[in-house]
Amino acid sequence: MRRVAVLGVGQTVVGEHWDKSLREIGGEAAFAAMRDAGMDRVDSLYVGNMLSPLVDGQNQLGALFADWIGMWHHEAVKLEAACGSGAAAFRAGLMAVASGEVESALVLGVEKMTDKVGHDVTAALATAADADYEVEQGVSFVGLNALIMKRYMHEFGWQHGDFAAFSVNSHANATHNPFARLREKVNAEKFDKSPMIATPINLLDASPIGDGAAAAILVAAEYVTSNPLRPRILVTASASATDTIAVHSRKDPMFLDAAARSAKQCYDMAGVGPEDIDVFELHDAFSIMAALSLEACGFAERGQGVRLALDGDITVGGQVPICTRGGLKARGHPVGATGVYQIVEVVQQLRGECEATQVEHAAIGMAQNIGGSGATVLTHILQAE
């Protein structure tokens, strides 16, 4: 298969865009990516979205966006893997270009959650879990994550306050990202006083929802040259893996098996290891997920992901900088768009565009997007050259 480069990226601010429709938000990000790539035409479109049938009363987003942004007649389709939908769309676009089926692909992650036509958003998000064996029993999505976090604290001896550093880091980084939803700093004291949502997850453990869209343009690497002003950004690895959809079916609910598998495949594919990753945009939907993702991807021993945060290793100057643009926690989590936001942010780091939160000499970046409580996990490695 051919090598593939990310030629352009675009995004909207994550927020409550009551003055903009679903198609307007998506169009904004798509056009931004096309401007960034210097292209006015793309072969095919891959849309990542989770909630539009439920919240916006709209299916068939492939055709809808091909129509709206003027890609008339071109191939277009939507991919859905719950909160992992964005990276699923990215992987589909990547495969289409890599295989030679198309010469260029637009990947668009889009979600409009705050202006609901249909479902309550909490109920809509619960469709990521197992409807028959989890949701039917009354457990919400945050409830499932709370059960995992509680067991993790019990098993490995952590206190709730030990997780504060994840939230503090994400919020600190978001203050420098004009596209982030929550651009204010928090500290350990504020974290401790934050209202409880589902014990032990409090408000500052949880990422906010939001309306938003992010886009990336993929082309065959041979069409892109590197220059002193802008390095060529190659996608050097992509992998997707699954786990049981219901958390209770897992041998060990505190180990993100699919995250470990997809990361391992990516390391092998790119010929790198965790120690080579300069920046890691992980899926901190809840702070427990940040800890588990770090452990599954080989940055910490089992039960020790929290230690990395406590020791400052996850900050921009640290050993494994995560959530450098605010992560899900502070940039915001427009669910089906999140996976593409992560890609956009890795590209920004590899291009050296992140100013106050720029990781020095960032050359290899990883993004990991999680659907459900670890049921679908997609990992990508991008490299500048």
Next chain:
Amino acid sequence: MRRVAVLGVGQTVVGEHWDKSLREIGGEAAFAAMRDAGMDRVDSLYVGNMLSPLVDGQNQLGALFADWIGMWHHEAVKLEAACGSGAAAFRAGLMAVASGEVESALVLGVEKMTDKVGHDVTAALATAADADYEVEQGVSFVGLNALIMKRYMHEFGWQHGDFAAFSVNSHANATHNPFARLREKVNAEKFDKSPMIATPINLLDASPIGDGAAAAILVAAEYVTSNPLRPRILVTASASATDTIAVHSRKDPMFLDAAARSAKQCYDMAGVGPEDIDVFELHDAFSIMAALSLEACGFAERGQGVRLALDGDITVGGQVPICTRGGLKARGHPVGATGVYQIVEVVQQLRGECEATQVEHAAIGMAQNIGGSGATVLTHILQAE
């Protein structure tokens, strides 16, 4: 890219399966396809589904089915293109195998519509149309098709009764298909007396919804040999195209532009023309769609698709046999599964397994799956050798 063969197919009866859950229906078809292929392990899974978030309260069907059928850890994702979701999943699986990314793919179209947890099904189906510019105005999905049919009759001088032959043909063929939902014959008189749904579309113009699942196993063609008992079935062409999502935005709402484009691409790819197609499983969600699909794919001049039906050319012994297993009209239309049912049926024809509705010497078959009122159209050509 590598050539790809369909090694196994499976399906469930289309009906009201109140005793079976979404996962049970999908599992039944998936296991049937694996038995048919003689495989107990597949690399990756592509699920086509439109309504499960709305009707079943369930997203993330990729992980759900990978879990349920024992494809633990493997890649799995869902594709959605309204009623074209099944073929969108088939195309994704095809690309994955053709590119060499995986060695085998399971494609599963699945829909459970009759046992709703959430939405009313008519409202859910309307999410295929444009929520902002069509549905918001109060037009339902059948209403949109009725407007197209009315204009077509006016423009080309057809009477409603002229469309009866589509329904009669589909029902006649379905009586021989044990997997069909409506296994009873109808005649022109019954058609004329059928209750009106949305003028001029009556009950026998419209396909019934249903619960159902269909599956296909794709592998690299090099792994499959042809033998006297079972020919090798190659997928020789695949194409996807889009049109405006709102019908009113089209220059000519009576021409399925995306159907014409994707069929043309397939003809070029396979090096064949309409005259070479021995069997054509088209998307007769409404009888007007059967006429328009025949015209778009080059089997009839504009406005003359109905003539083929009236002249008996669409029957099993005719010039272009369509809906040989009952089509959407009588096999039933479990929306996200339909595109895969069509593939299964073409494979059955090419293998010579259709007994009373077997097309003699069928060697080249085409399937065309339509999302919305022609907004997303996927066409595939399969050949026996």
